[in-house]
Amino acid sequence: MAEDLLPDATGIARAAALLRAGALVALPSETVYGLAADATQDSAVAAIYTAKGRPDFNPLIVHLPDLDSAMAIADFPGTARALADAFWPGPLTLVLPLKPGHGLSARVTAGHATVAIRLPAHPVMQAVLQAAARPIAAPSANPSGKISATTAAHVRAGLGGRIAAILDGGPTPVGVESTILAPSADGTRLLREGAIPREVITPITGPLITDTTPGARVEAPGQLASHYAPLTPLHLGGTAQPGEIIIGFGPMACALNLSENCDLVEAATRLFAMLHQADAMAQSHGAPAIRVAPIPEMGLGRAINDRLRRAAAPRA
Template sequence: MRTERLAADAASIARAAEILRRGGLVAFPTETVYGLGARADDGRAARGIFEAKGRPPGNPLIVHVPDVASARALAASWPADAERLAHAMWPGPLTLIVARRPDRVADEVAAGGPTVAIRVPAHPVARALLEAARLPIAAPSANRSTAISPTTADHVDKSLGGRIDAIVDGGPTAVGIESTIVDVTRSPARLLRPGHLAADTIAALVPLQTTAGVITAPGERAPSPGTHARHYAPRARVALVPGAAVRDEVERAAQAGSRAGAIEHGSRTAPGPHAEFLPADPAGYAAALYAALHRLEDAGCGVIVIAAVPEDPAWDAVRDRLTRASAPA
């Protein structure tokens, strides 16, 4: 399959929408990461996502829609907490899990379960594509399963080129990590994946139960995307260590014959040419993280040493990504 590379202009968005309507696969930018889209009402189209990504069938997909009314149309019930969060946070990097209407969302999208994850993205290209397609679009991150999420069209092409129909190039994404996921099928609502929107922001609007990292066992249906132990991971072995230990860990890996890279924030200690220094604030760090991992992977690093981030709740989303990226394969 030849993957078309499309610009983010009106003609290209119309072309991408036509591909989606006929059941094809299109990668496109959101404010978080690039998503791999297919129509959410078509099981065959949704299966294409799982095949292209090598994604386990028990891992559900997030459905993207243009507005709150479109989200309600996919839901068998729409709790008051969903309405409150949607009006406060959408468009934006928040995903809500609600009971689904089986006639509107394919079983494959929901991994055979009774719920659906829904988001209204803020990125102008994503919004234009949704308006042009006039369909709910299922779209997980546009990369091979468990690999580093893409924040540029080049990242998508590296991972999925030749496996999908088209990529809409809207430049680098701004947020850089995936959306916060909240299950509103129960009360209090439950935080299933930390993201750009912090737990305390959500808890100010609705009663919220937080958990210390949901882990889905292999072979089980996940309650939401992003809950398997290993995720967001480069091919290299990732060593998550205290900041003071980064230099020693890099030198130890090099002495063992591995090309070693490093990711630090706050202070620079790692030797060698493959050291990435990220912003010391959580939002800036999150926006830069996946691109740094891609650069180190592309440089052929066999080991990537990452300085642990603070335990402060503001870093919860970043810490979640680093913990899963460093989990054993």
């Protein structure tokens, strides 16, 4: 089983040493827990795909400690630098053209000439990045297609027997993954809805070109039609059926509630933890389905609905 690490100097040093040695370590970020590996080692990156059961055409996000390290491996076209200045460190991922001599494993980019980069704001992950002194690839720390992990316990339940260590930084404060943008001279494409809403991005970029579910090659994480899925079938809105586990929003009768006060920030923070809880309840009680109340399609509600629609999509 995975070694349990505390978010202190000893735990951070141990996590960094394991990463440099090519091992997999689950790390907390402000969004969700990431399954981290040295992005320059082919075998380490391959181990991420194996541990998660992730298809190898689905690229990974590279996490870096600062802007200088990002500019060393990628070009910043269009509004990329303005976006980095506004939102880094934080829950924004930019898909950028790779520079020659970048040093990353080709497995990270899944054959693309671009790389997804994020500078996380979580102090524990930042400390590990500084200590490891390597670019770190880190998709969400859960089996591929399943509910993302927002606590160390979620990671342990899904991947505990497949990875070297889990650095427990407590519950993640944001609760949904980063927004992913691809800036260019021709405009900025939105590849994944996320923790930074469109409303605060468009003053910098102008209107976004939405490209969140491509018909051909997947360019960024979170673009697969079926993702974030519990074991129990998930339904969105509609009329509750007997025996279903109801996840509410706003004042209503339900087993669990994302936010009784209709607070989208609270709902985003609680989303994945509540899906884990509802799934456990459904499995233990033999419930036929989980049903989620409608969420407003605005601000963080777009990211929440994106995750819910993919969680409810037909499974391959």
